[in-house]
Amino acid sequence: MNEPRIHPSAVVEPGARLAAGVQVGAFCYIGNDVEVGENTVFGPHCSVQGPTRIGRDNRFIGHCAIGGEPQDKKFHGEHVELEIGDRNLFREFCTINRGTGTGGGITRIGNDNWLLAYTHVAHDCMVGNHCVFSNNATLAGHVEIGNHVILSGFAGIHQFCRVGAHAFIGMGALVNGDVPPFVMVAQDGYGRPRGINSEGLKRRGFDADRIGAIKRAYRALYMSGASLEESRAKLAELASGSDDARAFLEFIDAGERPLLR
Template identity: 80%
Template sequence: MSALIHPTAVVEPGATLGEGVQVGAFCYIGNDVVVGDGTTFGVHCSVQGPTTIGRDNRFVGHCAIGGEPQDKKYAGERVGLEIGDRNLFREFCTVNRGTGSGGGVTRVGNDNWLLAYTHVAHDCHVGNHCVFSNNATLAGHVTVGDHVILSGFAGIHQFCRIGAHAFIGMGAFVNGDVPPFVMVAQEGYGKPRGINSEGLKRRGFDSERIAAIKRAYRALYMSGASLDDARARLEEIAAQSEDVREFVSFIDGAQRGLLR
């Protein structure tokens, strides 16, 4: 089935639409935009290029996708946005393209839910199976792992990394790297408050894996040890746990300092 385009929509000649794409009323699809099969756009969506969108995505309405980065250093260089498959973008989502000095590309993976008024800034990399609740916001250059949940009104500072399976609580402001599996609660800037054990259970982690992650969390956040001493204890735990090895690897790559 060829694309279905509402009579009030504007699709520029330089756009490429796959089979079964639906473009709703008053949408705008710009030049240098590629849209995969089965993707749908509700009313008043706009997509600027260069942007590549995979298949079976759903943009509910009033989404602004692929806009210029909100960065004063941006000087019009060619930069892009890449979106994978089967993502849901609810009302008024905004996702910006990258910057020339930041790698040039913003990426959103597969099977994510970005709810109303969420924002993904320039040069962010979002993994797979994430949920961003209403008004959750990523500043520029943020990296988000797989299966991460950002609760409503959560805000992530630029250049931070959020590890896989982390859970950021409602209204928490994060200004440091969050290791995998950790829960962060609102308290001024966000503070670690245990591990995301319920989420891990839902994803098939057994009790032995979760227990090892808990030991790692206690060593890093509850022992009172310095980071160097805590890391030595983490190495001991990591010898018996692939999950904790991921935890340690994430800590070693911290750029903005670890959220403690």
């Protein structure tokens, strides 16, 4: 049995549960009601507060603050949680907060994500799989991030916004509306759509036909000059022949915040 390896200077509370192969570095703190899966590694000076569940094969490089109380004045000590999946990488000084009692009660991060230095995930956020958050990227509370999303350095996402799968948010862009799947956003005061993430889609195996259909959906939504309702009607036509155009339409229909246009 590969027992956990805990540095003598680390503090692991009795209520923490560490699986086989877990490594806890110097000056770490692992609190009560923290569960850590196999082969997860904590570098020096990390802290993990519970209730938090962390999967297997994650790496916390150092000075990460994980599972802290939400930064929300409405929080009054309710039972709220953080859930992290498998094979994620968290670089230096990442901060990830638990949920709130009025916001669903849980913050959730999926699998195979890279969160680089000084990134922040606030309370009640939902992050998918295979995302990359570059240095200083920040999510406010209640943000939803789809799969394969890239946030460039210093990007900021406003509370309650959604970012669809395969979207790309440019450096320093401030997003204050929902971003549909596949769309690129560039800085212009607040971020504005600037085409689709063609290069990223090619790297993930999207063929020319799929990318062409996504471009037609983008043009219908952003370049036709039509109203949102007129654009929705056009997207409905395109959706009959393209699952990706349907993803555009379903994303719009599910939103509560204004669409970023």
